[in-house]
Amino acid sequence: MPIRTALTTDNEFIARHIGPSPSDIQALLNTLGFDSLDALTAAVIPASIQGTSVLPPRQGQSEADALAALKAIAGRNQLLKSWIGQGYYNTHTPAPILRNLLENPAWYTAYTPYQPEISQGRLEALLNFQTLVSDLTGLPIANASLLDEATAAAEAMTFCKRLSKNKTAQAFFASRHCHPQTLAVLRTRAEPLGIEVVVGDERELGDTSAFFGALLQYPASHGDVFDYQGVIERLHSSQTLVAMAADLLALTLLAPPGELGADVAIGSAQRFGVPLGFGGPHAAYFSTRDGYKRDMPGRLVGVSIDRHGQPAYRLAMQTREQHIRREKATSNICTAQVLLANIASMFAVYHGPAGLKQIAERTHALTVLLAAGLADMGEVVEQHTFFDTLTLRTGPRTAALLAKARGNGINLREVDAERLGISLDETARQADVEALWALFGGPQPNVEALLERCDARLPEGLRRQSAFLTHPVFNRYHSETELMRYLRKLADKDLALDRTMIPLGSCTMKLNAASEMLPITWAEFGNLHPFVPAEQAQGYQQMIDELQTMLCQATGYDAVSLQPNAGSQGEYAGLLAIRAYHHSRGEPQRDVCLIPSSAHGTNPATAHMAGMRVVVTACDARGNVDIADLRAKAEQHREQLAALMITYPSTHGVFEEGIGQICEIIHANGGQVYIDGANMNAMVGLCAPGKFGGDVSHLNLHKTFCIPHGGGGPGVGPIGVKAHLAPFLPGHGHLAQPARAVAAAPFGSASILPITWMYIRMMGSEGLKRASQVAILNANYIARRLEEHYPVLYTGSNGLVAHECILDLRPIKDSSGISVDDVAKRLIDFGFHAPTMSFPVAGTLMIEPTESESREELDRFCDAMVRIREEIRAVEAGTLDKDDNPLKNAPHTAAELVKEWAHGYSREQAAYPLPSLVQAKYWPPVGRVDNVYGDRNLVCACPPIEAYQDA
Template sequence: MTDLTTKPATALEGSSAFAARHIGTDAEAQRRMLEAVGQPDVDTLLATAVPDTIQIEADAPTVLPAAATEAEALAELRALAARNTVRTSMIGLGYSGTLTPAVIRRNVLENPSWYTAYTPYQPEISQGRLEALLNFQTMVSDLTGLATANASMLDEATAVVEAMLLARRASKARTDRFVVDADTLPQTLAVLSGRAAAVGIELVLADLQGAGLPEGDCFGVLVQYPGASGRVWDPSAVIAAAHGRGAIAVAAADLLAATLLKAPGELGADVAAGTTQRFGVPMAMGGPHAGYLAVRAGLERQLPGRLVGVSVDADGAPAYRLSLQAREQHIRREKATSNICTAQVLLAVMASMYAVYHGPAGLRRIARDVHAAALSAAAELRRRGAEVRSEQFFDTILVGVQDADAALARAREHGVWLRRVDATTVGIAFDEVTAADAARFQPDLVAALGLEDAPEQDVDAPDGLPAGLARESEYLTHPVFNTFHSETAMMRYLKYLADLDYALDRGMIPLGSCTMKLNAATEMAAVTWPEFADLHPFAPADDVAGSLELIRQLEGWLSELTGYDAVSLQPNAGSQGELAGLLAIRAYHRANGGEGRTVCLIPSSAHGTNAASAVLAGMKVVVVACDELGNVDLADLHAKIAQHADDLAALMITYPSTHGVYEEQVRQVTDAVHAAGGQVYVDGANLNALLGHARFGDFGGDVSHLNLHKTFCIPHGGGGPGVGPVAAKQHLAAYLPGHPFAQDARVFDGPPVAAAPYGSPGILPISWAYVRMMGRDGLRAATDAAVLAANYVAARLADAYPVLYRGEDGLVAHECILDLRPLTAETGVTVDDVAKRLIDHGFHAPTMSFPVPGTLMVEPTESEDLAELDRFVAAMRAIRAEADRVGAGEWAADDNPLRNAPHTAQAVTADEWTHPYDRRTAAYPFETVLAHGGKGADRLRAVRGKYWPPVRRIDQAYGDRNLVCACPPVDAFA
């Protein structure tokens, strides 16, 4: 039996057992790593790497509590959860109670095979989640009646914003006017207003049903279908009128209603946008949820975000991959039309599987039950003498009352949340939860409206849905939506898809700039607790007191850790946090007479979303050069500042730099910008290299976004969810994102950037638990371990792959860039070849060709143990040896283990094998490595952990030339 030794205790174990479990390397492992790096201890390593001018005292006063044990943290979360009061939500406004099938909750939401996966940029090892996303796209496309849907958006409000921007690009009308239905969801209107103002779009609010399309040119029109009031009407005449003016028609549509009502595409809409939350995803006080965006034929190449398509692999077999990737922001930069670089993959998978599990008939039944419950309630309230003001509706009715506030208070006493429309009107919305027991809620509604003693009347009940809008077309006809309706079948389908993929539960994902670290089970525990999961985002403040306290505590901790005075947790992605920070800078300058300050300086090495966010904040991007070490070129910076002395708004800088080094002159950079009247935006993507050692706000940062899905352990979930809080100094705090429905009295005044007041509160307990259990010392130790791991990998691989950038001390930060360009020049082996060969070794590739083409950026994180780091080093050295054999002519340039990688089980077991290397070399390259010293845990993990990719290398160009973005027919796989 294999001898697996017990990991020795670490210095942290006495104060935080959790930190010792989170950090993969113990004291002995770190001693060995330090020897390889040439440093005597971790403190010296960090003191050498981090510039003296930005270091903070390790023992400075702190508001962070001492690290809690896992049991203590869970007990505190239970106490916070107990301060929330979950009532039956009838608020509506785009958020519905839903019944998550247990088979989906357990096998997707609570399954690390799904929630620890990364964005499917390596499609050969992402076929499972890509198939699930293709199901999502097909579901959305079918229900909207439009040709192509993308792989999800952040929420409904931001999806509608993207639809507006798409309409502006695609419209033939040369105008900045966008007409918006007055019955649009109010939170969508709020987000639209702020985003439109930043890019010079004029919003025209109009009663489209009552008055039709207003006079004048417009590039687009938005219809809410059904409306925020619940009203259902036929907008086809308005859509036709918009087309007559060269405008693009957008429908913000409810997909459950679309199972009974004509699809937006059938009414003539060019674009549909909305949310899939009510497809089995908890409300979670506002998120995370998967928004959607779909377009008619001809607009698919205008779609923002990610789009899954069908291509072929090296054997000609169908294979999935991300299509049209040239739209990604890191390529298009300031020419990008959207700053969205993520999606809500985990939630999109849940929504798609909800449709797979229920099928078209099941969805139609749920929709009919919801509508029937609303009809029944309307009839009962009319019989009691209430003024039901809704005639045609799907799930929401408006009722006249004498005092709306009193009615809401009585409803709360009966365990129900209603919506206040105005002083004499309440809204009542039904959903899957209330429809399941509709009769039970009618007495509560009667009591809430004060109708218990009202005499019953004979009334005529309307039909509710207009007969002319009844849906007659089919949807979800693909076999995937008509097969897996038993729990056994569904469980096996989810298991099958998960087994196709490589996620963090299989091994290390050493992606530079992406920080794929442990998402501990204790951190995840509270996500599915009903006290957090079943809250409506607009519930009364008293009923969400526990969540508000959790939010305040996390904001305070993040403020201290970053050196800022205020934090808004609203942005639901890092890109949205960037945008919010730049909008705050824009508002600050305008409030202080600086309307002309519109130039944003961005180093050439910066992540592409920086430039895209600046453009969407109404700024002009000016690129600043970097020197040969990867640092900001001070001479060029001063020249650009002088050139734009009167119109400089901001500098965006990533620290440590995107090149993975601590720039010594960062204070000189920030001081120069401040002296010219500009503001400094510090991108927080690399905060995992700083926690406990330096703070953005102390070395010149005015505002930053933070990636909670990187540094603070929210799982990537295959490409979302994420949270991107924005933190700022006091002079910018007032301009952080506010919200018309925020329950907290400490409301910021900036425009909202997300549909819900606090973005995605459903996953904030994860980061709360991480900080609470790590404590300040644990967070500092995590940074120590991450920086040591990166320097260890750099030291072990430097003779095989040059490390492109180092600091002045010869060290890197938490990631290192391996330069493969000399290898390619010598042998013809490309960065793609190395990335695909790593799959055969059982690894996800590092980040490819960013920020420098032809390189790999490696970030091992603090979570990985030394055995896994050594396994990666061995794999990379073995690949180098194979490349040298290609360069020496031993293997042909077009037929070798690297060019043919990855190798599937089918390929290596085929009857015919014509390659100049043997099958074992193809499939088990690590066996050769292990034969020269691998033993114990190394051998066990290599043998048991063999990952077989389901497809061979995928032809990327074929998929773009032959764009197919919905589920292919079954015979395509024959």
């Protein structure tokens, strides 16, 4: 190799990320009849939008160089001891959880558990989370997590609106003792729905009949522990539902919300082992009364049985979810915070009830010691009862004390110009208390003397009497050996990206490279409180600024907000920007949102949340938007048209040639074009939505830009906008910006942004373009290999698809009785996660292989699909029984194979339908799960151990 060449080939990452080798790429191209990737993509992408990409030439960096560059940026963050509180606390992530869960691709690369048979491990972990929340809050049913505490409070508000019997009330009461970021998000969510948020002191409430719901903070944001029982009774007397934002750690010592009479409890599980991460991602929780379970937002894990009668977990009552109910959904939430919920659940499993209580008692004891010492020093502590937080009335000394604290490596909370706050946590020690005393000058208190006379400062009538976490799972795995094995046992039950391709259409399950994941566990990113002074977060700010620029270049937009902490939140923020833009122009009547019939369920649900009226437009026989119908409806609603929401490439997996015309129609009628960025993986480096007609797009960083799905979350859903919408991007009070906050933290799930920064930095412009091209190549290769066995439902005018393809199984159902579910379950026996089922068309499979899958893996999947088609032909021919066949009985467990075999096909065909499986067999832990049984016999917390014994 010439020296010049050797010196320009140090970036190995592109070839590591992209699955097929150059020779394999050429072989795949040959199969399709093209001589180059450029020729293929020129045939796939409409001529009208080719060349719209504005990615500037940028060389990709090697993994080592990119990590070194990011480490230098991270080093600009200052790590002080932060006792700021306000809903965010320092915590210790136990090392076995860090190593065996957070850093383990078996956990972080898993998909949402919609296929329960291959998700039993993470479903069990989520059931543990639900049990943890239900036990601590004293309410019988909890969901499998939400996005953050503030948005959970907003969900509680709309939940109360739906369920309150006080139907004339249009106002929601929020205690002034709630965290300020929660109040800001409540106001954002309430405004487009016509809800008035009234903030006040609940202890001074008179007539409560104007309120359909109320939110109380427990303990209060400034530290007080109030007895809310009388307040709740008064609110209930006017049929007002009550939600309490409660601290889970405090609930190990305090009476739970359910026992106080609350209807809903919400909050954050962050302090259960999840790093601060400059604000996220963290798992929020939501629990409520049993009678309200069908209206609860988010996902719910339940216990059912499989076809052998054995216990099995599944997502329960999926008919509540937005992708089914569309604009009638209880929420637009699509991802939760599963990975973080699992960390929190395992934190509780590891520590157990006694360990959690010990952490809480030590934290409270140190706070009592701190308060007593400060009082002896003449400081005014406002709280008489408290858990871990104090507010000091420091008057004109406040600014000087805050500055002195920072000079001594300590951050305190600036409550206002006259007061400061201190919140301790599980990381605090006696030396920290003494360091805090030293800030105030004067003689230091005598610790021993204080210990002799101090006692707990929890209200006597609010001390917890009820037991919690009594299930065996929270009382066994307290040694590291036991926890390590428990986590391994759960992971072994699941299929994740570390074992197999996950060919889900529209979900883009691509490589989450180890070098991308490494920085999220660096202390410089993980241990920063979201409300530290700006000068302490210069590293984060640099990375965020650079990432915003990168995303603008990838999309062709002029500005980006990284605050939305899920794709659903990005959709919402995008529509809020459009709404605010119309209002700023004196056109508040523009409230009609056109949405194609093929759209994902989040689109209509989001439009409804943004106060818009949904008008559905038709699609033609080829799956494209029916432009004539779109034009007619845009003109019909010309004076009220706010926006069009459209996914591009389309949900049907093709680049619609009329996209430019579609955008022109909307703009001509006064609307804005919202392009859903779910399928951006087919466009980066090839075409840019901000340049071919889009006004706003959200991007799923957990799809195109490599943040892992984590079993159903975390995610980031930033929005890119054209310049005229930039003034209406989300703001945040901590940044002294106008409100419109859509998430609790200024930059949402900031601690996982390094993943996307690393991906873009290492790929460079050419690598990003190549990734899009190979994603298109792999999808077309699968479509070509399978088209003689399964019809490809939609293609472009040239017979090609975009980055995903839809196989039509409806004729097979007619000819054989084999359903799309049967094929999905049979794929488990081959060791594959099923493609997306029955979306956007019932009875179909939507396949997206991504650019990360090798030719060998593509062929392995195609071989499985071809063999399944052969089995279906055997059913059609009568060789296999129409009811007793490998598809109807799939998946097959190891336990079933060693029992008496009564089927009309062999054990070998059941378990080893391809020879390659003999050396690499995944055994599903359960047989096909009975969904109907699970909904009819709903159990959403850890059942008693006897239930398993009985089964």
